Amino acid sequence: MTDHSAQPADPSRPIRPLRPETVAVHPPVPEITGSRPLGVPLHQGHVFAFDSADALAEAFERTDTYLYSRVGNPTVHALEQAVARLEGGAAALSYASGMGAISGVLLTLLGSGAHVVAQTCVYGGTYALLTDLAARWGVEVTYVSGTDPDEVRAALRPETRLLYLETIANPTARVSDLAGLAAVAAEAGVPTAVDNTFASPLLCRPLELGADVVVHSATKYLAGHADVLGGVAVFKDEELYHRVRHARVEQGAITDPFAAWLTLRGMQTLPLRMERHCANAAELARRLEDHPAVAAVRHPSLPSHPDHAVAARLLPAGGGGVISFDLAGGREAGRTLMEAVRVAALSVSLGDVKTLIMHPASTSHRQLDAAALERAGIGPGTVRLSVGVEHVEDLWADLEQALERAGKG
Numbered sequence: 001m002t003d004h005s006a007q008p009a010d011p012s013r014p015i016r017p018l019r020p021e022t023v024a025v026h027p028p029v030p031e032i033t034g035s036r037p038l039g040v041p042l043h044q045g046h047v048f049a050f051d052s053a054d055a056l057a058e059a060f061e062r063t064d065t066y067l068y069s070r071v072g073n074p075t076v077h078a079l080e081q082a083v084a085r086l087e088g089g090a091a092a093l094s095y096a097s098g099m100g101a102i103s104g105v106l107l108t109l110l111g112s113g114a115h116v117v118a119q120t121c122v123y124g125g126t127y128a129l130l131t132d133l134a135a136r137w138g139v140e141v142t143y144v145s146g147t148d149p150d151e152v153r154a155a156l157r158p159e160t161r162l163l164y165l166e167t168i169a170n171p172t173a174r175v176s177d178l179a180g181l182a183a184v185a186a187e188a189g190v191p192t193a194v195d196n197t198f199a200s201p202l203l204c205r206p207l208e209l210g211a212d213v214v215v216h217s218a219t220k221y222l223a224g225h226a227d228v229l230g231g232v233a234v235f236k237d238e239e240l241y242h243r244v245r246h247a248r249v250e251q252g253a254i255t256d257p258f259a260a261w262l263t264l265r266g267m268q269t270l271p272l273r274m275e276r277h278c279a280n281a282a283e284l285a286r287r288l289e290d291h292p293a294v295a296a297v298r299h300p301s302l303p304s305h306p307d308h309a310v311a312a313r314l315l316p317a318g319g320g321g322v323i324s325f326d327l328a329g330g331r332e333a334g335r336t337l338m339e340a341v342r343v344a345a346l347s348v349s350l351g352d353v354k355t356l357i358m359h360p361a362s363t364s365h366r367q368l369d370a371a372a373l374e375r376a377g378i379g380p381g382t383v384r385l386s387v388g389v390e391h392v393e394d395l396w397a398d399l400e401q402a403l404e405r406a407g408k409g
Contacts, residue, residue, distance in 0.1 A: 039264075039265070040075060040078045040261065040264050041074070041075065042075055042257060042258060042261040043073055043074040043075045043257055044075075044257050044258060045069075046068060046069035046070075046073070046257075047067075047068055047069075048066045048067055048068070063242075063245070069254065069257065070249065070252050070254055071249050071254075072254075073254070073257050073260070075257040075260045075261050075264075076094050076254060076255050076257055076260040078260070078264060079094050079218075079232070079255065079260040079261075079263055079264050080092040080093060080094050080232065082264060082267060083201070083216065083218075083222065083232045083234055083267075084234050086201035086202075086205075086267075087196070087201045087205055087206075087207055087214050087234040088205050088207050088208055089207050089214065089234035089235055089236060090235055090236060090237050090238050090241060091234075091235055091238060091241040092232055092233060092234040092235065092241075093232070093233045093235075093241070093244060093245055093248055093254075094218070094230065094231070094232050094254060094255040094260060095230065095231035095232065095233065095248070095253050095254065095255060096229065096230065096231070096253050096254065096255055096256065096259075097217070097219065097229050097230065097231050098125075098197065098215070098216065098217025098218065098219055098220070098230070098231040099125045099126075099129070099217075099231065100231045100253040101215045101216065101217070101231030101232055101233045102125070102126055102129065102195070102215050102231070103129060103253070104233060104244055104247060104248050104251065104253055105193055105213055105215060105233050105244060106129060106130070106133065106162070106164075106193075107247060107251075108243055108244045108247045109161055109162050109191065109193075110133060110137070110139055110161055110162065111137065111161075112137045112138055112139075113137075113138050113139070113140075113159060114137075114139050114140075114159060114160075114161040114162075115139070115140045115141075115142070115157050115159045115160045115161065116130060116139060116140070116141045116142070116160070116161065116162045116163075116164060117141075117142050117143075117144055117152055117155045117156060117160060117162070117163045117164070117185075117190075118130060118141055118142070118143055118144070118163075118164040118165075119143070119144060119145070119146035119164065119165050119166060119169065119174075119176060120143040120144065120145060120146065120375050120377075121146070121166075121169040121170070121172045121174055121375075121377055121378070122164065122166055122169070122170070122195070123166070123170045123195065124170075124360075124367045125367075126164070126195070127367055127372070128367040130164075131367070140159075142155040143375065146165055146166075146169070146174060146176040146177070146181065147174070147176065147177055147306075147307065147310070148177075149177065149180040149181055149183070149184045152181050152184045152185065153184045153188075156184070156185070156188045156190060160188065160190050161190065161191075162190065162191060162192075162193060163181065163182070163185040163190055163191070163192040163193070164192075164193050164194075164195075165178060165181060165182075165192065165193070165194050165195070165211075166194065166195040166196075166197075166198065167194055167195070167196045167198060167199040167203075167204050167206060167314070167315075168198035168199050168300065168315075168319070168320050168322070169198075170195075170197070170198060170322075171322065171324045171360045171378065171382065171384040172298055172324050172377040172378065172382075173198075173298045173299055173300055173305070173319075173320070173322060173323070173324050174298075174306070174307055174377070175300050175305075175307035175310045175311040175314060175315065176194075176310075177310055177314075178192075178194060178204075178206050178209040178210065178211060178314065179209040179210055182194075182206075182209060182210030182211055183210055185210075186210060191212035191213065191240070192206075192210060192211045192212050192213070193211065193212065193213040193214075193215060194206040194211040194213070194214050194215070195214075195215050195216075196214045196215070196216055197215075197216050197217045197220050197221070197351070198220075198221075198320050198322055198350075199315060199320055200216075200221040200222065200270065200274055200351075202270055202271055202274040202317065203274065203278070203315050203317050203318055203319075203320060204314055204315055207234065207236050209314075211236070212235070212236045212237075212240060213233055213234065213235055213236070213240065213244075214233070214234040215231065215232070215233045215234075216231060216232045216233075216234075217230075217231055217351075218230035218231055218232050218255075218263050219231070219349060219351070220349065220350050220351030220352075221270065221273070221274065221277075221321075221351035222263055222266065222267055222270065222351075223262060223263040223266040223267070223351075224266040224267075224269065224270065224273055224351060224352065224353060225262075225266055225352065225353055226349065226352040226353075226354065227262060228259050228262045228263050228266065229259060230255045230259045230260065230263055231255075273353065273389055274317075274318065274321070275317075275318070276389040277318075277320070277321030277351075277387055277388070277389060278301075278317070278318025278319060278320060278321060279318070279392070280321070280387045280388070280389065280390075280392045280395060281299060281301070281318075281319065281320065281321045281322065281323055281385075281387040282299065282301040282318070282319060283392050283396075284323060284385070284387060284392065284395060284396060284399065285297050285299035285301060285302055285323050285325075286301075286302070287396055287399075288323065288325050288399070289302060289304065291400075291403055292328070292407065293327060293328055293329070293333070293403045293404075293406055293407035294325055294326070294327060294328065294403070295325075295326045295327060295328045295381075296325060296326045297323065297324075297325040298323070298324040298325065299319055299320075299322075299323045299324075300315060300319030300320065301318070301319040321350070321351065321386060321387045321388075322350055322384060322385065322386050322387070323384075323385045323387060324360075324382060324383070324384050324385075325382070325383055325385070326379050326381050326382050326383070327381045327383065327403075327406055328407070329381070329406060329407065330379075330380060330381040331359075331380040331381045333381060333406040333407070334359055334380075334381045334382070334383050334406070335359070336402075336405055336406040337357075337383060337402045337403060337405070337406040338357050338358070338359060338383065338402075340401065340402035340405045340406065341357055341398050341399065341402045342398055342401075343355060343390060343394055343395060343397075343398035344356065344357045344385070344388075344395070344398055344399070345357070346358065349386070350384075350386035351386060352386065352388060353388050353389045354388045354390070355385065355386065355387055355388035355390060355395055356385075356386040356388070357383060357384070357385050357386070358383075358384050359382070359383060359384075360378050360382055360384050361378055361379070361380055361382060385399075
C-alpha cells in the first residue's frame with residue numbers, strides 16, 4: 001500500500017515537515033495493490049480530488065470520472081451497474097427513493113400538454129404525481145386496464161409521450177400484458193415505463209418484453225431488510241439514460257452512498273428471498289381463499305385470479321410476495337384483523353424479510369378518491385399482506401387467529 005499521509009495534492013512538490021494541525025486534516029488514503037475487496041467498498045466521501053486543473057474541469061463533462069457525489073459516486077455506480085445487469089439494461093440511475101426514480105423519469109419525459117396512458121391500478125404516489133402534473137403542467141392522463149392492447153391503441157394520441165405500467169399492480173396484484181401493451185406503444189413511437197418493484201428482476205425483466213425504462217423502489221425487495229430508502233431506473237438504451245441522468249444531476253436526487261451499499265448487500269440474497277416470498281405467499285393465498293371470513297383473494301398464483309394465464313407466462317418463477325384480500329366484514333373487520341396479528345407487523349412498505357400488513361385505502365392509496373379507488377379495484381375492506389420469509393405455518397397461525405377475531409366483529 002502507498003501511504004499518502006501528510007502529502008500535498010501534488011506529490012512532486014512535497015512540503016516537509018507538516019504541522020500536527022495539517023496532518024490531522026490529511027489522513028492516509030491507502031491504494032490497494034495485489035488484492036481486491038471481496039465486497040463493494042463504501043465510498044461515503046462526497047468530493048474527489050484531481051491531479052491537475054484540466055482534469056478537474058474535464059470531469060464536469062464526463063460520466064466515467066467521479067467528481068462530486070451528486071453527480072456520481074463509486075458505490076452508487078456499483079449499485080447502478082448491478083441492477084442494470086439484473087434487468088438486462090444498458091445503464092441505470094440510482095435515486096434517493098422509489099418515488100425519486102419515478103419522478104426522475106416522468107419529469108424528464110413529460111412536458112406541458114403531454115399525454116400519458118397509465119394503468120388504472122398504479123401505486124398511490126404515482127397517481128398523486130400524475131395528478132399534480134395534470135394540475136400544474138396540463139399533462140393529460142388516460143387510465144386503462146393494463147390487460148387489453150386494443151384499449152391502449154385507442155387511447156394513444158399524437159401528443160402521447162409515455163405508456164406507464166406495473167408488472168404486478170400495487171396493491172391489487174393485477175398482472176399487465178407487458179409484451180402486448182409495449183408493442184402497441186412502440187408502433188406509435190411511444191416509450192413504455194414499467195414499475196417492476198413487486199416482481200423484482202428475479203421474476204420478470206420488462207426490458208426483454210419491450211419496455212424502455214424499468215423503475216424500482218429499491219427500498220422493497222432489492223434491499224429487503226427495512227433499513228434502506230432508495231430507487232433505481234434502468235434504461236434499454238444509452239440515449240434515454242443520458243437524458244434522465246442530466247435531469248437527475250440538476251435535481252440532486254441521487255442515492256446516498258451508504259444506502260447504495262446496504263442495497264448491494266441486500267441484493268446478494270435476493271434470489272433466496274424471492275423464492276421464499278413467492279412460496280409463502282402462494283400457500284397463504286390458497287388458505288385465505290378457503291377461509292369463511294375472507295370474501296376475495298388476489299394473488300397471481302391462484303387459478304381464480306383474473307390474470308392467472310398472463311401471470312403463468314410472465315412470472316413463471318412465482319407470483320410475488322404480496323397478497324391482496326377483502327374481508328367479508330368490510331373495513332371494520334380489516335381493522336380488527338390488522339390489530340390482532342402478532343407475527344405480521346402493521347406497517348407500510350413491502351418486500352421486507354418480515355411480514356407486513358396494511359390498509360391501502362387509508363395509507364398507500366389515500367390520494368385516490370372513492371371513485372378512483374373503485375376503478376383501481378381497491379375496496380374499503382381491502383387488506384394488503386406483504387409476505388415475509390418466516391415459516392409459513394407461523395404466519396398462517398397468526399392470520400388464522402386474527403381472522404377468527406375479525407369474523408366475530
